[in-house]
Amino acid sequence: MNRIVIVGASAAGLAAAETLRREGYDGTLILVGDEPRVPYDRPPLSKQVLSAEWEPDRATLRAPAELDALELELRLGVAAVGLDAVDRTVRLADGSALSYDGLIVATGVRPRRLPGEGAHVLRTLGDALTLRERLAPGRRLVVVGAGFLGAEAASVARRLGARVTLLEPAPVPLAHAVGEEVGRVLSRAHLERGVDLRTGVTVTEVTEDGVRLADGEEIEADEVLVAIGSLPNVEWLAGSGLTVGDGVVCDEYCEAARGVYAAGDFARWYNPLFGVSMRIEHRTNAAEQGMAAARNLLNPGARKAFAPVPYFWSDQYGMKIQAYGYLRGHEEVRFVEGESAEGRFVAAYRRGERLSGVLGVGVGPKVMRGWRQAVAAGATWGEAVG
Incomplete structure (x- = not known):
């Protein structure tokens, strides 16, 4: 070759x-x-x-x-x-x-986009530099999409003093990825930091002054970030x-x-x-x-089959979020360590009869490594959580 x-x-x-x-x-x-x-x-x-x-x-x-x-x-x-x-x-x-x-x-x-002109997306270095030039104390930022990317951007914008409105069509942000229980925990972090989180709303277009919702309401903004997937x-x-x-x-x-x-x-x-x-x-x-x-x-x-335990992480409001495994399509979520109310926990995910993934917030790498090994070994749900 x-x-x-x-x-x-x-x-x-x-x-x-x-x-x-x-x-x-x-x-x-x-x-x-x-x-x-x-x-x-x-x-x-x-x-x-x-x-x-x-x-x-x-x-x-x-x-x-x-x-x-x-x-x-x-x-x-x-x-x-x-x-x-x-x-x-x-x-x-x-x-x-x-x-x-x-x-x-x-x-x-x-990035997926919405009809209308002037909205930011966040995929390239140029995108990030352009948006950061516009963020300042008191500036109004509307973030469309409360997934991990939108949540991270909202977290940074609040830290910089911007006024943030976070719009999400699902009843619970990130429920499709991490489940409703964990999604609610992560949502509380936005509310506690003064983000105007609105769920169950659909944005139809970006306007000169902000965004327009499906019910006709217009939300004004100095800047709009569209983070609705890719x-x-x-x-x-x-x-x-x-x-x-x-x-x-x-x-x-x-x-x-x-x-x-x-x-x-x-x-x-x-x-x-x-x-x-x-x-x-x-x-x-x-x-x-x-x-x-x-x-x-x-x-x-x-050749060897590519059979990894997928891993992702996210930083939001000082919270370190880590996950191993394949969380989508799970049938059950159970908090197995820590307390969700305190923002420090491990949640386990079941798909069929096996442990399919784990997500930790505010826990150390040693704890997560143990759970990762269980996922990699194909542990059954009963073996993993009892």
Whole structure:
């Protein structure tokens, strides 16, 4: 294999490149990215970068010397627009084409938007810097969507003295992800910090003065942040022969087609540890999947299934939230350690007869590691919680 192309200068793409070199690949390695910047970390955008605790360069994933050592051919600021998996060619927006012997695709996701102009989203470094310039004491910020991204941004904005209104269509924020009981606990943090949290409301459009709700009410704001989820960037794969839908579909080895592997937020793969197909939009998974895809591409005769215990974290109002496992589709939630009323607890999640995941707030890594091991071992619900 003399020429490998990685499409996506992301955490997943960078992890794949580093793994290829670490595993001994010494051929041509091309990294394509639609942003002009070298790979940077996205989780700090809604936390340290938005709050101005970090300057932009601190979010960069690798120093120049470290990137140089990888001997990459960088094609930054140009998007991939097409793939011919038969001829093994990637077409770029500048009219050029890249042939490959092996391909790893990691083009991530993009924010969902609402009708109307002028709203912020929070996906790129530029997005974070633009919004942080507008946040100041007394400024009115409307955040549409009380998921983890919206909650983190609301937390930072309140700390900076902005007046925050948080709008969420569901009766309980994050209930789809972590369950109603935990969702209510996390919601209390907003209310206790003076956020105007409104649930069960639908925003139909962004206006010049704020947002308009489905019932016609208008909420005025100086700034609007739309944080209503994301869409996988799969459009460029149309006609490629790859199966796409809610992400690009892969097998348990992260292979999407012969010689084509996928990683990161837009990869939907079969995770044999849980027996389901999943697409995970979390930083740790992106890096781990990039590494797994690279190893399997490089060593087709010794492939290993990618069967991780997914992990995510969030920082809100000084609370450290951590979760292991696959929480979606759970059938039961039980508080197994601590007290939810005190904001320090561990909640366990059941799917079928097994422990499918755990979420901790304000607990140490040692406690969470023990629960992670139980999830990884496939512990039954009875074994885990009694």
